[in-house]
Amino acid sequence: MVRFENVGLRYGLGPEILRDLNFEIPAHSFQFLTGPSGAGKTSLLRLLFLSMRPTRGLVNLFGNDISLLGKDEIADLRKRIGIVLQDFRLLDHMTTYENVALPFRVMGRDESTYRREVIDLLKWVGLGERMDALPPILSGGEKQRAAIARAVIARPLLLLADEPTGNVDPTLGRRLLRLFIELNKSGTAVIIATHDITLMDQYDARRMVLHQGRLHIYE
Amino acid sequence: MHAAWCCIRDGCTSMSRSGDEHGALMDLGHDTPQVPAKARNTSPIVPRGSIAGRALVAVVAIMTFLASITTGAVLLISASASEWQSEVASEITIQVKPMGGRDLERDTLAVADAVRAQPGIVEVRPYTKAESASLLEPWLGTGLSLDDLPVPRVIIARVSPGTALDIAGLRNRVTQAVPNSSVDDHRAWIERMRSMTSATVLAGLGILALVIIATIISVSFATRGAMAANRPIVEVLHFVGAGDRFIANRFFRHFLRLGLQGGVIGGGAAMLAFGFSESVASWFSGTPVGDQFAALLGTFSLRPSGYFALAVQAALIAGITAWASRRTLFSTLNDID
Numbered sequence: 001m002v003r004f005e006n007v008g009l010r011y012g013l014g015p016e017i018l019r020d021l022n023f024e025i026p027a028h029s030f031q032f033l034t035g036p037s038g039a040g041k042t043s044l045l046r047l048l049f050l051s052m053r054p055t056r057g058l059v060n061l062f063g064n065d066i067s068l069l070g071k072d073e074i075a076d077l078r079k080r081i082g083i084v085l086q087d088f089r090l091l092d093h094m095t096t097y098e099n100v101a102l103p104f105r106v107m108g109r110d111e112s113t114y115r116r117e118v119i120d121l122l123k124w125v126g127l128g129e130r131m132d133a134l135p136p137i138l139s140g141g142e143k144q145r146a147a148i149a150r151a152v153i154a155r156p157l158l159l160l161a162d163e164p165t166g167n168v169d170p171t172l173g174r175r176l177l178r179l180f181i182e183l184n185k186s187g188t189a190v191i192i193a194t195h196d197i198t199l200m201d202q203y204d205a206r207r208m209v210l211h212q213g214r215l216h217i218y219e
Numbered sequence: 220m221h222a223a224w225c226c227i228r229d230g231c232t233s234m235s236r237s238g239d240e241h242g243a244l245m246d247l248g249h250d251t252p253q254v255p256a257k258a259r260n261t262s263p264i265v266p267r268g269s270i271a272g273r274a275l276v277a278v279v280a281i282m283t284f285l286a287s288i289t290t291g292a293v294l295l296i297s298a299s300a301s302e303w304q305s306e307v308a309s310e311i312t313i314q315v316k317p318m319g320g321r322d323l324e325r326d327t328l329a330v331a332d333a334v335r336a337q338p339g340i341v342e343v344r345p346y347t348k349a350e351s352a353s354l355l356e357p358w359l360g361t362g363l364s365l366d367d368l369p370v371p372r373v374i375i376a377r378v379s380p381g382t383a384l385d386i387a388g389l390r391n392r393v394t395q396a397v398p399n400s401s402v403d404d405h406r407a408w409i410e411r412m413r414s415m416t417s418a419t420v421l422a423g424l425g426i427l428a429l430v431i432i433a434t435i436i437s438v439s440f441a442t443r444g445a446m447a448a449n450r451p452i453v454e455v456l457h458f459v460g461a462g463d464r465f466i467a468n469r470f471f472r473h474f475l476r477l478g479l480q481g482g483v484i485g486g487g488a489a490m491l492a493f494g495f496s497e498s499v500a501s502w503f504s505g506t507p508v509g510d511q512f513a514a515l516l517g518t519f520s521l522r523p524s525g526y527f528a529l530a531v532q533a534a535l536i537a538g539i540t541a542w543a544s545r546r547t548l549f550s551t552l553n554d555i556d
Contacts, residue, residue, distance in 0.1 A: 075457070080460075
């Protein structure tokens with residue numbers, strides 16, 4: 001589903017922060033992406049999310065060489081990817097419900113076709129009572145859950161999560177991990193970038209370790 | 220088909236995509252949860268308050284007002300000029316100069332007869348000696364005897380409307396009848412009037428072009444400002460897979476509405492101003508000032524087609540606002556990803 005061949009990335013004229021990345025993300029797979037701070041986890045996620053292009057090498061996503069894609073095609077591919085960012089990126093003028101329903105709105109779907117789905121997911125992530133709340137009054141953990149709900153609501157083929165349990169307590173962290181696992185079982189490939197060893201120990205999955213710009217994979 | 224997040228909550232692990240990549244995790248069947256019937260998506264994706272709307276409406280309204288006043292003035296001047304031209308072009312003046320040893324009265328009558336014989340002339344009116352004296356009164360005063368002065372006699376001939384008069388033939392005919400006579404078809408004056416009207420129209424078009432350029436620049440700045448203020452929204456929309464067209468349309472609606480508001484306010488104000496000036500002109504009708512204005516600008520009233528032109532122009536400026544905003548939106552979106 002995702003293939004990187006000899007991929008390198010540098011910002012401007014600086015040193016390469018990602019070097020000679022060669023890996024594949026198979027469909028339906030689950031993996032943790034880990035490594036020390038500054039190792040390039042977020043940059044790798046951005047490459048996977050197509051928000052930047054590699055300085056060199058080949059990135060193939062869903063059978064497409066991304067160097068050949070235009071903006072519209074990239075936007076279409078992104079509809080198949082869900083992303084949870086560290087800073088949540090919720091829209092402050094929209095309620096929790098509207099934030100989570102945003103991917104469906106962008107797809108042009110009628111609200112009646114997804115309302116139940118959004119409400120069920122919000123209840124499941126513990127935001128059933130906060131549907132009409134605006135993000136500025138949500139706690140960090142609630143924002144985190146809303147951001148995760150937005151990323152998974154449209155059933156992406158690939159889910160990218162950058163420290164998704166960083167702002168929640170261990171119990172909720174386990175619950176969110178279960179959500180990712182269930183989503184993975186339903187066919188979504190999942191990549192969770194995390195430092196959290198405890199989280200990784202809870203589920204036996206492939207580990208991708210970034211160290212000094214190079215990637216080591218432990219199956 | 221509905222998704223079943225509650226299945227996850229209940230520990231279900233046998234989910235499938237049901238053949239659809241973006242389909243439900245599993246079907247809940249008839250077990251429909253209670254959900255509000257009312258739509259919940261009520262917030263616009265781009266909040267209205269995030270765009271400096273009032274300032275832009277004011278700019279577009281002022282620009283539309285200036286453009287409408289310019290167009291209205293050009294239309295008024297063009298209409299008055301064409302009226303003058305048609306009036307002047309339908310008349311010909313023949314001058315019979317006194318000559319020693321000749322009877323001016325008889326010469327005048329001979330020339331009048333010659334002019335009458337010319338095809339295309341519908342009316343010939345020779346001015347009498349008394350009428351000629353009254354023509355000179357503003358310059359020479361009253362009570363002056365013209366017998367001692369070599370004052371030429373004037374004959375006014377009216378040309379049949381739509382007739383191409385043979386001026387050269389008329390000149391020939393008149394000089395054969397009386398050698399010391401001349402024909403003036405006012406061509407030089409009409410040419411001057413035409414060039415003055417053309418200059419006015421050109422100046423009006425120049426002002427319109429400047430107003431439109433200023434509008435485009437203002438709208439582009441406003442659009443860039445709105446995009447900068449809403450950059451986080453644009454980025455989130457990109458994250459959830461929105462294409463540039465989708466995002467641009469969310470902003471475009473705001474700018475189209477602002478442009479229309481500005482166009483209606485500015486164009487409406489200009490129309491009211493013309494309507495009001497028409498009333499003011501009618502109040503002063505009969506006074507020396509009113510007569511001067513009437514002589515220069517006719518009735519100082521726009522025709523219905525003039526008001527229609529102003530309405531079309533206001534719509535055009537609203538359209539230009541929307542176009543300029545759309546153009547800036549796409550160029551800015553290219554820089555944000």
